Amino acid sequence: MPHILIVEDEAAIADTLIFALQGEGFTTTWLSLGQAALAHQRQTPADLIILDIGLPDITGFETCKQLRRFSEVPVIFLSARDGEIDRVVGLEIGADDYVVKPFSPREVAARVRAILKRVAPVATPAVFQVDHERVQIGYRGQALSLTRHEFRLLNCLLEQPERVFSREQLLDAVGVAADAGYERNIDSHIKSVRSKLRTVAPDAEPIQTHRGLGYSYSPGNS
Template sequence: MAHILIVEDEAAIADTLIYALQGEGFTTRWLTLAGEALALQAREPADLWILDVGLPDMSGFEACKQLRRSSEVPVLFLTARDSEIDRVVGLEIGADDYVSKPFSPREVAARVKAILKRLQPRVPPAAEPPAAGPFRFDELRQQIHYHGQLLPLTRHELKLLAVLLSQPERVFSREQLLDATGVSAEAGYERTVDSHIRSLRAKLREVRADSEAIQTHRGLGYSLRLL
């Protein structure tokens, strides 16, 4: 069963989360400081973080940025703030979901289960990864090559590009692409897709400066053109 790391400085909140998560069969570890959590993740990786935005030693946003330098472990943010900008910033730096206080511990447990379910690996494909034009998607290793070069993609970027590769020329809406990254589309975070697309385009152009593989369809979404 998955191991959940709770990084929260309020004991009452942590206790209710521990109770709800353990009731669903998860194992848990509770820490109050982001620095301690980052150090622990390097030694004993958790399967998912529940991360409070307002921590004593650093903000949850800064902790997530540091975490993403070495790990793609899923992150669910907890915060007392409910502004759209905070939600968007959290997701753009690599979070998987966002819950505002006060919240139901059972809802948090359900969101944890949903995140982990979305991240379950698929059945490995045949031996030779399929190629689509200049792209080669190795699903077993979760890698995508472009013109023979391995792309340094984040987990969200890889999933987004893999969806575009699955049906070249098809226009995918922002909501469809967001759902593909494993982030719930219910909360209206479609604009984070634009940030991932910008990053993907930059990485493709590092391989081919004239790359126009990802096409924008105003008011509709994005598609992939095999050049």
């Protein structure tokens, strides 16, 4: 079963979450400090982290920022602050959800399950292997050296074979605000990804260009 790391300095709240999550079949680990959570995730990666913002050592925001330097593990923020700016900041620095205290433990468990379902490995063709935790994609048995943006771009295409994505849609998948000045950056990222794919299979063209429309992933050309 998926393992959930709870980072919360209030024992009563942590106990409530542990009870609810274990009741849903998840395994859990509880830590009360952000630095301890970072060390734990490096050594024993969890499948999802529930992260309180008001921690005693470093804030949940700072913990998430440091976490995103080495992991794409899903994060749900917990906070007593329900202002729009706090929610926006939390999501912009890499969180997948934001829950305001007091909360329903059953609702949190449901959100955990929904997020894990969304990020579960997709049934991509055997020629590609996607590892979300390590932010890696294998192609024909060889690991590709991708940047974070290239990983997100290629993963987006792989998730929906044959679908034509516009540059704006791919920018959104990469996590960059749509802007005329940035749309051409997608072309540069596509060119770089294609170059890396060709080092493995020079004659294959898994990424197809649709003039005036965008790009798609074609399994038949992999």
